[in-house]
Amino acid sequence: MSEPKPESFQADLRSWLTRTASSADDVADMAIRRIRKRWGRSGVPQIQSYTGFATADTIHLRGRVLSNPPLDPDFHNDRWWQNLTHTWRRFASDEVPGVTIEGSFAGVTGQTVSDSEGYFELDIPRTADNSEFAFWMPAQLAIVDDDRVSPLESFSVCDVMHVSSEAKYAVVSDVDDTILRTGATDIGTMAKLTFFGNARTRAPLEGVASLYEWMQHDGKRFGSPVNPIFYVSSSPWNLYDLLEDFLELNAIAKGPLFLRDLGIDDDKFIKQGHDRKLEQTRRLMNAFPDLPFVLVGDSGQEDARLYATAAEEFGPRIPAIFIRDIDPETMSDHDEKVGRYAKQTAAAGVPMHLVKDSIEVSVIAERLGLLSKDVLPAIEEATRRDHDRKSGLI
Numbered sequence: 001m002s003e004p005k006p007e008s009f010q011a012d013l014r015s016w017l018t019r020t021a022s023s024a025d026d027v028a029d030m031a032i033r034r035i036r037k038r039w040g041r042s043g044v045p046q047i048q049s050y051t052g053f054a055t056a057d058t059i060h061l062r063g064r065v066l067s068n069p070p071l072d073p074d075f076h077n078d079r080w081w082q083n084l085t086h087t088w089r090r091f092a093s094d095e096v097p098g099v100t101i102e103g104s105f106a107g108v109t110g111q112t113v114s115d116s117e118g119y120f121e122l123d124i125p126r127t128a129d130n131s132e133f134a135f136w137m138p139a140q141l142a143i144v145d146d147d148r149v150s151p152l153e154s155f156s157v158c159d160v161m162h163v164s165s166e167a168k169y170a171v172v173s174d175v176d177d178t179i180l181r182t183g184a185t186d187i188g189t190m191a192k193l194t195f196f197g198n199a200r201t202r203a204p205l206e207g208v209a210s211l212y213e214w215m216q217h218d219g220k221r222f223g224s225p226v227n228p229i230f231y232v233s234s235s236p237w238n239l240y241d242l243l244e245d246f247l248e249l250n251a252i253a254k255g256p257l258f259l260r261d262l263g264i265d266d267d268k269f270i271k272q273g274h275d276r277k278l279e280q281t282r283r284l285m286n287a288f289p290d291l292p293f294v295l296v297g298d299s300g301q302e303d304a305r306l307y308a309t310a311a312e313e314f315g316p317r318i319p320a321i322f323i324r325d326i327d328p329e330t331m332s333d334h335d336e337k338v339g340r341y342a343k344q345t346a347a348a349g350v351p352m353h354l355v356k357d358s359i360e361v362s363v364i365a366e367r368l369g370l371l372s373k374d375v376l377p378a379i380e381e382a383t384r385r386d387h388d389r390k391s392g393l394i
Contacts (some may be wrong), residue, residue, distance in 0.1 A: 012077045048064045053162075054137075061141065063158065083297075099118075110146070135225045181204070231255055243257055299326050
């Protein structure tokens with residue numbers, strides 16, 4: 001009888017530990033909910049809706065049911081200890097499983113049930129022609145058949161992004177150190193920014209708001225957006241409200257956010273790290289099979305590797321990959337790593353560009369036909385202006 005290989009034993013042990021911890025976590029959650037219910041403190045379920053999007057045949061609505069959704073912070077007056085309290089509330093979420101949610105869009109309704117962590121996804125079939133929808137349209141969500149809250153009390157509205165036939169390409173953008181300065185490669189800096197800051201004190205990357213606005217509007221100053229932008233991140237869903245507020249406060253093009261569940265299940269904590277971004281990118285590219293996709297990330301973590309894999313799978317459908325250099329003043333291991341993956345994508349016919357700022361992205365994008373030459377001065381001016389922003393951001 002052959003001895004088990006060490007790698008197999010370690011994998012089996014890790015799987016067993018994950019299943020055991022996950023089971024213990026589920027039991028603990030159920031016990032806490034029973035205690036709260038017994039003492040009359042189970043809370044009222046409320047919907048935290050996420051931005052949705054529409055494909056050719058389906059409206060995709062998403063969200064989470066919580067009894068303690070994040071509070072609206074006072075961005076200008078909250079001090080660090082108040083920011084810390086808000087962060088604690090985000091992670092100490094009281095999710096509500098087994099709740100029936102009804103969604104409605106353009107007169108069509110559907111229902112779904114929240115899962116063990118309170119999350120829900122609701123797909124509603126499309127029945128109207130594309131031309132009848134604006135780029136942004138509202139959908140309605142409500143909790144039904146629940147004694148704790150009425151549909152009216154739980155009513156929530158979420159925006160749904162509709163991709164029209166006029167779209168020339170889509171953008172999939174990372175968040176951390178791609179549009180939002182996080183210091184993801186330094187755990188101390190990242191912890192400080194996450195726990196003690198808020199959406200106003202977080203610093204955007206210079207010029208990104210102007211760059212993404214021109215890309216989404218296809219180089220037109222006025223009129224509705226045309227090209228969709230999706231944001232993918234390995235940050236947990238617990239930070240959704242902070243990231244959404246950050247986009248709005250910094251006038252960065254709005255788009256659906258795809259984050260990850262923070263848990264210890266085998267399909268969450270273990271597998272929903274950086275590779276989750278690749279899974280979401282695949283899902284989006286498969287959902288819009290006729291649309292080219294521009295991929296944007298940074299050199300600090302795994303974006304170059306993930307996007308190189310996407311390039312091998314989708315080839316010419318990716319006109320360009322942009323990797324922001326997190327340390328543009330020095331030649332580092334990060335740059336060498338990106339260089340290796342750039343050779344991999346070149347073999348697949350996809351250019352990967354290591355860029356220092358939004359100006360360089362815009363110049364290359366113009367050369368590739370993704371932006372018009374007329375908008376380059378505006379992006380350059382915005383980037384330089386952001387460099388000179390007043391201090392106070394962390």
